[in-house]
Amino acid sequence: MERLVYFDGAMGTMLQKSGLKAGGMPEILNITNPGLITDIHRQYAEAGCDIIKTNTFGANSLKLKDYTVGEVVSAAVENARAAADGRLVALDIGPTGKLLEPMGELSFKRAYEVFGEIVRAGATDADLILIETMSDTYELKAAVLAAKGNSSLPVYATVTVDEAGRLLTGADILSVVALLEGLGVDALGINCGLGPKQIKGLFKTMRDYASIPVIINPNAGLPKVGEDGMTYYEVGPEEFAEDMLEIASSGANIIGGCCGTTPEHIARMVEKTRHLMQKPLNPKGQTVVSSYAGAVIFDEKPIIIGGRINPNVNDSVRNALSEGDMDTITDEAMEQADAGADIVAVNVAIPDINEEEAMTEAVKSLQQFTRLPLMIESESPSVLEGALRLYNGKALISCVSGKKESMNTVFPLVKKYGGVVIALALDENGIPPTAEGRLETAEKIIKNAIERGIDKKDIIIDVCAGAGNPDEGLKALKLIRERLGVKTVLGISKTDIINADFLKEAVNSGLCAAVVDPCNDEIMEAFSL
Structure with a gap:
């Protein structure tokens, strides 16, 4: 049996604490302030994570203006690698920010091209690809095909769901598991959108259907908006760690954090769960x-x-x-x-x-x-x-x-x-x-x-x-x-x-x-x- 594997926590939360304004492009900082990005990665490494996500969540050609995808992604992987100290580096890929046809105007073919460009720019020096925060199975499929079609790296994929367990475009957890296992991803799961308390039951549903490792990277609770217009999260490191202990004990294989989590959240989570071993995978045969x-x-x-x-x-x-x-x-x-x-x-x-x-x-x-x-x-x-x-x-x-x-x-x-x-x-x-x-x-x-x-x-x-x-x-x-x-x-x-x-x-x-x-x-x- 193997011990649990740990992702890091939020990059955006840490950058906002360092002065990044709402609406700013954090990916640009890979080039304009690489020291800041590397320092945040290093804090998560010291907190005990096994996998560092590159600061490339929104680094796609539909969003970037002043730099190319190749420039931003290459710099991001280099920054993560500088802090990794033997840990794995995950090329982080988020949604395009556009709805795919027929709900939107972005074609499946174009989405595949956008994701493929990211993969080609970063796969050479990364250890795995993490596709995360997907709320549309069609975009998710385009991203997975692009990842597998442009690299030979392991591919992890996580979705964001509401409290009923549905993606924005309607898919339920079983349909997500069926799609991703069919496409041959190496691990799947849930991230963002919800805190660990809200994800507990949804995780159990996913675990009951999945035959491959399950990832859970929740927010530090549900998002709230302060008087200054900034988003904040109320779940502190201790409460977050207690909830993640329950999730890990129930069979999660890979755990970490998303929006609102900090190195303190990850450090406390690792401390609380380091004694646990991964539960054996149970092929469902459905x-x-x-x-x-x-x-x-x-x-x-x-x-x-x-x-x-x-x-x-x-x-x-x-x-x-x-x-x-x-x-x-x-x-x-x-x-x-x-x-x-x-x-x-x-x-x-x-x-x-x-x-x-x-x-x-x-x-x-x-x-x-x-x-x-x-x-x-x-x-x-x-x-x-x-x-x-x-x-x-x-x-x-x-x-x-x-x-x-x-x-x-x-x-x-x-x-x-x-x-x-x-x-x-x-x-x-x-x-x-x-x-x-x-x-x-x-x-x-x-x-x-x-x-x-x-x-x-x-x-x-x-x-x-x-x-x-x-x-x-x-x-x-x-x-x-x-x-x-x-x-x-x-x-x-x-x-x-x-x-x-x-x-x-x-x-x-x-x-x-x-x-x-x-x-x-x-x-x-x-x-x-």
Whole structure:
């Protein structure tokens, strides 16, 4: 077991004590007054922290005026390194200060570029990257992709939430955990916004969902505004340390402070908790997909995947795609949500249109009008990648098979962007006629995924029950659930032999999800058992 790891505390609070006015750019001081910045870093080092955050929270090209990002970030890393004395230096990245589309005007692509510039400027001399105080999962995703796409450093990410556990743009804690673990961050957590008392319960929720180390960096209580217009915090070092002791004892792995905390807060926190060891990580094994607003767990209840946005089964969708009519596409999604769908599938492949452009537009539109997670369905790797990159959440992906070419193209996308992927139990030899053959193919797919760093909880097997003898399909469902311990799904098309009666048998055999028309009462009744 390892001891707790400690972040430092607030930089802005210390600079305000040194005369920085409200609204001033603290990042500029890396160049104009490096001695002051290094001295603050050194005070935190002496207080006992293990990780020093660079003074780069707002050092991005959308905010900086008189200096370049490269100049400010390079100076900041140098200042932190000068005080580190063997401690780790974290390249600190905060929000851009702009809302992303569709709520604002900043595009996802531009946000990625802004974050990438910061990473390239500081990653060479830093030990890890800390993305913090994020209140929008879309911006969070852009930052994580930029960090991983422009460096090989460990990436930590923390969000700021309200007392109900929601981000500004609506995400809950489970959807944040699903997104970040899917993207492959090394640690996640909560910072800013709230004090340790308010964060206690929210931390426990995050700990219950997370399978990786959890970071808690609270403020020194809730912010208040004094008569002079300056923000201040009322929680002193002793009270802060007592609260952090409770949080650390409950399983936090990495702790520190945010706004209002000082070297005194950190020193007292370290003193109070230095006897504690980190609790062992507990992989949760949950299969989860998410949207910007929430998450869906594949558990005991069969999951309904609305399959109407598919030109192969819905002529109105085919016509809408031909005419570039996204209103019909979003109407279909909302109708399925009202009918009880948990997830909405999106397939836009028809001849004579640009599938990649159509999928991009569909994903953008659907994210504005439905809170449900999406299933991205395409046989084209480039279409999948374009959609997964822009998708604001952890998507369900359709699909991969046991064919080598399929696994070689789809699994890297799953690893890069996160997601839960549906795997068809077939390979170069087609669909095995027996349940045992489909089990063997599923085992091969799962083994290949694990070798690529994809957890088996993020694999859902489609046993291709509509092909061949349906009894073999039902038997395959049972075998795969019992022997492999993964989730299962059925995909239904116009030509399938699958009907409501078959679905009832499939649910009793361990079916976890199905792609169906949720507006069909007979089909939905099969899931109400």
